[in-house]
Amino acid sequence: MVSIPETTITSSDGRRSIPLIGFGTASETEGGDVVKAAVVEAIKVGYRHFDTASLYQTEKPLGEGINEALRLGLIKSRAELFVTTKLWCTSTEGHLVLPAMKKSLQNLGLGYVDLYLIHWPLKLNQEQFIPPIPKESIAAINIKEVWEAMENCVNLGLTKSIGVSNSAPRIIEEILSIAKIPPAVNQVEMNPLWQQRKLNEFCKKNDILLTGYSPLGGYNTQWGHNHVMECDVIQDIAKSRGKTPAQIALRWIYEQGVSFVVKSFNKERMKQNLEILDWSLTEDELNIISKIPQQKHVYLSGAMGDPSDIIAQLDVDLAFQ
Numbered sequence: 113m114v115s116i117p118e119t120t121i122t123s124s125d126g127r128r129s130i131p132l133i134g135f136g137t138a139s140e141t142e143g144g145d146v147v148k149a150a151v152v153e154a155i156k157v158g159y160r161h162f163d164t165a166s167l168y169q170t171e172k173p174l175g176e177g178i179n180e181a182l183r184l185g186l187i188k189s190r191a192e193l194f195v196t197t198k199l200w201c202t203s204t205e206g207h208l209v210l211p212a213m214k215k216s217l218q219n220l221g222l223g224y225v226d227l228y229l230i231h232w233p234l235k236l237n238q239e240q241f242i243p244p245i246p247k248e249s250i251a252a253i254n255i256k257e258v259w260e261a262m263e264n265c266v267n268l269g270l271t272k273s274i275g276v277s278n279s280a281p282r283i284i285e286e287i288l289s290i291a292k293i294p295p296a297v298n299q300v301e302m303n304p305l306w307q308q309r310k311l312n313e314f315c316k317k318n319d320i321l322l323t324g325y326s327p328l329g330g331y332n333t334q335w336g337h338n339h340v341m342e343c344d345v346i347q348d349i350a351k352s353r354g355k356t357p358a359q360i361a362l363r364w365i366y367e368q369g370v371s372f373v374v375k376s377f378n379k380e381r382m383k384q385n386l387e388i389l390d391w392s393l394t395e396d397e398l399n400i401i402s403k404i405p406q407q408k409h410v411y412l413s414g415a416m417g418d419p420s421d422i423i424a425q426l427d428v429d430l431a432f433q
């Protein structure tokens with residue numbers, strides 16, 4: 113079993129350990145039984161950090177997988193795991209946060225999560241999340257009101273830490289200016305094609321852990337793309353090092369001093385994605401990867417329609433790259 117290195121983040125206990133590699137659970141095609149079985153398998157091979165969201169509808173099978181792992185004796189207690197879930201955009205109003213948090217815990221069958229994130233710093237005025245979302249269904253959020261409600265979840269012991277996702281520095285600065293409990297994490301798209309250099313610097317300066325999602329570009333998913341896995345630079349390095357393109361992309365993100373969440377429900381691939389810890393990229397390889405032309409794909413170009421609308425309304429600041 114692979115032992116995954118950890119770092120610490122701000123939490124209600126002061127600092128709390130978080131494994132640098134997490135297991136993603138977003139899937140449109142795989143049913144609850146597949147997710148549950150994948151979670152059990154993931155725990156067997158060494159994953160201890162699990163990422164879900166109310167949007168993904170994988171909270172319930174994740175909780176069931178955790179229970180099964182406990183029953184099988186793969187872990188002794190739930191406290192050995194780091195579980196993240198997220199507040200969906202239909203609940204980003206002060207009075208809706210606590211009910212959403214409680215619903216997520218009920219789905220998971222857990223008494224607390226380790227990390228609760230605002231999924232996107234925006235408000236959706238429709239339940240449906242079928243892209244493209246019409247402009248009139250998207251609104252700005254009152255971040256002060258929402259953040260205070262997130263802090264309340266910590267004070268009630270429902271989550272150990274709170275944070276944001278898909279958030280640019282401007283919104284984080286706004287939170288920092290009013291926060292009693294600062295955001296511990298910002299989870300954003302990050303991979304060799306969207307390297308997030310400036311956002312990473314900003315987060316490091318503010319003691320916020322950047323967590324990269326879609327580290328393989330969301331390969332073969334409806335919301336992602338195949339450009340990371342099919343990138344010539346990544347493929348050439350993979351060939352010369354006897355690794356897979358996925359391992360090169362994951363090792364690259366690991367070397368950026370961030371954490372990341374990667375999804376594979378396939379036994380071999382979930383193992384392969386952990387086999388990145390006992391070797392490193394050379395200076396030359398890192399240099400070549402740093403020159404890959406940058407292009408953001410996930411959501412902005414796919415699920416949410418015209419990127420310029422999103423940038424204008426949601427403070428997602430592409431210029432900050």
Ligand SMILES: NC(=O)c1ccc[n+]([C@@H]2O[C@H](COP(=O)([O-])OP(=O)(O)OC[C@H]3O[C@@H](n4cnc5c(N)ncnc54)[C@H](OP(=O)(O)O)[C@@H]3O)[C@@H](O)[C@H]2O)c1
Binds near residue numbers: 278325373382
């Ligand atoms: N905060 C947000 O807004 C946000 C947005 C997107 C994602 N996320 C989180 O981040 C997690 C990871 O991102 P993601 O799911 O978008 O994409 P990803 O991890 O970049 O890629 C997942 C895809 O790659 C395949 N794959 C995994 N390992 C592979 C390997 N070694 N070789 C070949 N194919 C491989 C998976 O298929 P198999 O399962 O068949 O292996 C799946 O199709 C999500 O599951 C979710 O938890 C968060």
